[in-house]
Amino acid sequence: MSTTLTADRYTAATASSNGRPDGGWFPGSRLIQAEVLKLRRRRGLMAAALLLAPGVVIAVFVIRAILHLAEPAHYGPAGGIDAFANMSFALSELGAIVAIMIGASAGSSDLSAGVFRSLVVTGRSRWALYTARIPAGLAVLVPIIAVAFALISVASVALAGNNPAPSIGLMFWSGLWVELGTVVLFAIALGVASVIGTRSTTVGVLLAIQLVLTPIFMRTSGFDDIRQLLPGIVLRQLQPAGLGQVGPQGGLTMTVPSIAVLIGFWVCVPLVVGALRTARRDA
Amino acid sequence: MWVCGRRLSVDGMQITHANQDHHGSAVQTVGLTKRFGERTAVEDVSLDVPCGTAYGFLGHNGAGKTTLIRMLLGLTRASSGSATVLGLPVPDQRARALARVGAIVEEPSFYAHLTGYENLKIAAAIRGPQTRYRIESVLDRVGLDKRARDRVGTYSLGMRQRLGVARCLLSDPELLILDEPMNGLDPAGMLEFRSMIKSFVDEGRTVVLSSHLLDEVEKTCDAVAIVDNGRVVSQGSMSSVISRAPVLRVDCSDPQGASAVAWSLPVVSDVDSSADGIVVHLRRGADGRLMAGELNRRLVETDVDVFGLELSRPTLEDRFLEITSTIDANR
Numbered sequence: 001m002s003t004t005l006t007a008d009r010y011t012a013a014t015a016s017s018n019g020r021p022d023g024g025w026f027p028g029s030r031l032i033q034a035e036v037l038k039l040r041r042r043r044g045l046m047a048a049a050l051l052l053a054p055g056v057v058i059a060v061f062v063i064r065a066i067l068h069l070a071e072p073a074h075y076g077p078a079g080g081i082d083a084f085a086n087m088s089f090a091l092s093e094l095g096a097i098v099a100i101m102i103g104a105s106a107g108s109s110d111l112s113a114g115v116f117r118s119l120v121v122t123g124r125s126r127w128a129l130y131t132a133r134i135p136a137g138l139a140v141l142v143p144i145i146a147v148a149f150a151l152i153s154v155a156s157v158a159l160a161g162n163n164p165a166p167s168i169g170l171m172f173w174s175g176l177w178v179e180l181g182t183v184v185l186f187a188i189a190l191g192v193a194s195v196i197g198t199r200s201t202t203v204g205v206l207l208a209i210q211l212v213l214t215p216i217f218m219r220t221s222g223f224d225d226i227r228q229l230l231p232g233i234v235l236r237q238l239q240p241a242g243l244g245q246v247g248p249q250g251g252l253t254m255t256v257p258s259i260a261v262l263i264g265f266w267v268c269v270p271l272v273v274g275a276l277r278t279a280r281r282d283a
Numbered sequence: 284m285w286v287c288g289r290r291l292s293v294d295g296m297q298i299t300h301a302n303q304d305h306h307g308s309a310v311q312t313v314g315l316t317k318r319f320g321e322r323t324a325v326e327d328v329s330l331d332v333p334c335g336t337a338y339g340f341l342g343h344n345g346a347g348k349t350t351l352i353r354m355l356l357g358l359t360r361a362s363s364g365s366a367t368v369l370g371l372p373v374p375d376q377r378a379r380a381l382a383r384v385g386a387i388v389e390e391p392s393f394y395a396h397l398t399g400y401e402n403l404k405i406a407a408a409i410r411g412p413q414t415r416y417r418i419e420s421v422l423d424r425v426g427l428d429k430r431a432r433d434r435v436g437t438y439s440l441g442m443r444q445r446l447g448v449a450r451c452l453l454s455d456p457e458l459l460i461l462d463e464p465m466n467g468l469d470p471a472g473m474l475e476f477r478s479m480i481k482s483f484v485d486e487g488r489t490v491v492l493s494s495h496l497l498d499e500v501e502k503t504c505d506a507v508a509i510v511d512n513g514r515v516v517s518q519g520s521m522s523s524v525i526s527r528a529p530v531l532r533v534d535c536s537d538p539q540g541a542s543a544v545a546w547s548l549p550v551v552s553d554v555d556s557s558a559d560g561i562v563v564h565l566r567r568g569a570d571g572r573l574m575a576g577e578l579n580r581r582l583v584e585t586d587v588d589v590f591g592l593e594l595s596r597p598t599l600e601d602r603f604l605e606i607t608s609t610i611d612a613n614r
Contacts, residue, residue, distance in 0.1 A: 030415075034408035041397055114392030118450065121356045121388065123381030124409045283358045 025125050027132035035136030038109055045105055049098045049141075053148035056094055057087060061155040068161075080163025081170075084156035085243040088174045091152060092181050095145045096210050096232070099182040103189025104202040106137040107274060111197040111281075120283040130194065130278040134271065137186055145182050149175045170242040181235045184266050185210065188231065191270025195277045231266045234259055308367075309334045309458050309489035310355060315364035317350050317513075324350040326513040327364070332491055332506070334457075337484045339500040340493035341603060342510035348493040349389065351510070352462050356386055369457055382411075385451025386460040391443055395436035399427055399446050402435055406450045414453050421449040425479070441472040448479065459483060461492040465499055477503045501525075501599035511607050525602050528552065529571030530595040531563040531578060536588035544581045548574060560590075571596065 040046065064078035077083075110116040110129070119129055153175070157165045166174075185206070193202040214232035217223060227233050237254045254262075310332035317325040325347045332338045340348045353359045355366055357377035366373050371380040393402045400418065407414040422428045425445040435443065444464060451459055461480075465473050473496075480490050480503050494500050500507060501521065508518035517524050535541045538556045545554045545561060550569040555562040565574055571594045582589050 030408040030412070034405040037401060037405065038394060038397070041394075041401070043396070109394070113394050114390075115394060117358065117388055118386075118392060118406070118447075119409060120358060121381060121384075121386045122406070122409045122454075123357075123378035123384075125378070129409075 025127035025131060027128045027135075031128060031132040032136050032139070035106065035132045036139050039102065039105060039136060039140045042105060042109075045101060048101060049144050052094045052098050053091065053144050054151055057091065057148050057151045057155070060087060060090075061151070061159065065159055068159075077159055077161025077163050079156040079159030079161065079165065081156070081160075081166045081242075082163065082244075083159075084152060084166040084171070084174075087152045087156070088149070088178060088243055089239075091145070091148055092178050092235075093211075095148070095178055095182040096185045097207065098144060099141055099185035100189040100203055100206045100210065102137050102141045103186040104193040104199040104206070106133040107190040107193025108197055108199045108202065112199060116281070117283040126279045127275060130275045133190060133194075134187075137190060138183065141182060141186055142179060145179055146175070149178055167242070170240060173240040174243060177235075177238055177240055180238065180263075184231055184235060184263060187267045188270045191272075191274035194274030197281075228254060228258075228262070231262075234262045234266070307334050308332060308370075309336075310338075310366070310368055310491060312351075312355075312366040313364055315351070315354060315366055316362045317347075317354060317359065318362045324513050325354065325361075328510075328513075328515050330508055330515060330518065332489065334489050335484065335487050336505040337480055337490045337492070337503055339504035339507040340491065340510055341497065341500050341507055341599070342493075342495065343607070344495055346495075346510045347513035348510050349462055350513075352386075352388060352460055352491075352493060355460065356381065356384070356388065358388065382454065383457045384460060385448075385454060385456035385458070386462075387444075387447045387451060387464060388460075388462045390463075390466070391447025391450070393435040393443065393446065396434060398432050398434055399438070399442075399449075400431040402446065403450060403453060407453055410454045417453055417455065421452040424452060425449045426475075440467045441469070441475075444468060444472070444476070457488060459488060459490045459492075461490065463494055464492055465494060465496055473499055497598075497600040497603055507599070509603055509606055516606050517602075521599070525597050525599055528567045529565045529569055529574070529597070531565065531571070531575055532560065532591075532593040532595065533563065533578070533582070533589060534560040534591035535582065536590070540585060541582055541587050544585055544587065545578060547581065548578060550574060 061078050061083075064075070064083065067075040068078050110119060120126065153166070153171045189202055189206055192206065193199060196202050209230070210232055214230050217227045217230060218233060218236070234254070237259050308331050310330060312328055312330045315325060315328040315330075316323065328347075328351060340351065342348050350359070354361045355368055355373060357374040357380075360374065368380040369383055373380055393399075394405070397405070399422065403418045403422065404415065407418055419428070422431045425448050427442060427445055427449060430438070430442065435446065438446065444467075448459075448461075448464070451461075465476050468476060477499065480492065483490050484505070492500075492503070504521060506518070506520050507524050508515045509524070510516070531545075533541055533545075538558070538561050541561050542554050542556050545551055545563045548563075548565075550566045551563055552566045553564040555564075563574075563578065565571060575592060575594045579589060579592055
């Protein structure tokens with residue numbers, strides 16, 4: 001066993017100061033790719049994400065199509081605008097779960113694997129190590145949700161039968177709404193996981209807020225100050241009108257600037273707090 | 284290979300690095316101290332680790348070795364004192380210093396769901412752009428080339444230790460800092476690790492390793508610092524730290540006669556007699572083997588039957604226990 005480098009590679013290595021880390025807080029493409037690799041290779045996480053998003057969409061439309069074929073008098077066409085609205089709402093909820101899982105993994109994997117210290121001793125900026133997680137997580141999350149939403153759109157149009165099909169404009173804005181919701185939840189999960197340091201606690205807490213607390217507050221009157229702070233309720237305010245009254249509406253009417261401020265808050269604050277904790281955490 | 288800050292290419296051409304004037308010291312500390320509340324983990328440590336050596340931090344569990352290493356690597360801030368690594372002050376110029384350092388602190392950890400190769404790919408992504416070209420060669424160097432595509436979760440402890448060393452080597456470091464690298468290894472693994480460390484030193488790198496395995500440190504290191512309760516109580520080359528007078532134990536038929544013969548040797552400091560034989564204490568620096576042969580010859584010439592002759596070589600363990608028990612007695 002001996003280590004040899006060709007003269008060209010040796011010269012190149014010397015020129016780069018023997019593996020001096022790329023400086024500054026900007027992570028660079030290689031670090032982001034490394035983070036994508038870490039997430040993508042989590043087979044359980046990827047399986048769960050694909051099952052919950054595209055998997056459920058496929059299953060629902062297949063079942064509806066089979067029912068329509070078996071008893072057309074009793075079961076209407078599988079597609080159409082109503083099916084599109086219901087599935088878009090469902091994807092917004094399922095996508096939130098996927099986003100929380102991916103965000104929590106991205107935020108805590110280095111700590112839970114015990115690898116954080118070995119990353120820090122390279123001298124690489126902790127800010128770079130942290131910020132790489134953001135585009136990497138989005139690179140995994142956004143395509144999964146996009147594929148699921150594309151399946152909803154195609155199935156809703158192709159299987160509409162006599163029902164009115166969703167318009168292209170409605171599909172576009174609904175897709176943006178769904179993606180926005182998942183991005184916000186991803187940012188929250190990433191920040192919280194970076195602070196707490198464990199995936200399971202992060203997922204548990206955020207799922208409790210998203211799936212239990214938020215629906216409760218949506219269906220109760222009063223507590224407006226609390227309700228308008230919950231990200232799930234704020235995002236519902238942006239639901240495209242063409243989707244109709246699908247799901248609880250939260251009973252709030254908020255202005256666009258206030259919605260924008262709250263969404264900005266929920267994206268930026270957890271990310272910044274997570275970054276600060278990562279920068280100061282004892283390795 | 285490295286020659287104390289100056290790198291020689293494989294064909295012998297000399298390539299000089301910038302900022303390499305660190306006066307032959309890979310690590311220097313002056314009065315380094317770390318307190319955690321009321322507890323002092325490291326106290327007033329002044330070290331000088333020469334370039335191109337294998338240097339051992341030796342001490343009991345909890346003596347402060349890991350804390351010292353963590354301060355050198357900038358993982359924790361010193362309460363007072365200063366440290367330089369490869370001539371660069373830490374933590375002020377930590378990033379520049381650590382670019383030329385490979386380190387393992389406590390047990391090396393990896394992403395268990397990734398292969399060995401992928402773990403190194405991630406480590407290479409953090410280092411400079413050329414580092415990825417070294418992945419195959421460092422895996423070959425540590426003998427993991429055939430298991431590189433297996434998940435780290437299937438690796439044994441020894442394999443994970445070797446992968447940790449491979450990760451250190453990615454940046455072709457001048458200095459390797461290894462915290463308890465042989466913990467949990469079997470004898471074959473320790474032997475392999477020892478030869479690996481020697482090969483690093485032969486290449487001109489500096490290796491600093493901490494351990495409580497006295498025998499392994501003695502076999503591996505050229506110099507050592509003994510750490511006890513956060514303080515460096517002895518440091519220097521292995522021979523100077525161990526420096527202790529040789530002792531000859533002789534089982535013989537005539538202890539009294541043998542004692543008289545022993546006193547005739549030029550380097551004897553003391554002779555103890557018992558019913559079975561004598562114990563001859565030689566002066567510090569005496570050649571024990573030479574004196575053993577000379578004593579045996581003189582005893583035979585004076586018709587003293589010699590049943591057994593043993594030269595006690597001083598060991599690091601003897602010295603370590605001597606120092607730490609003296610400190611304990613004085614507390």
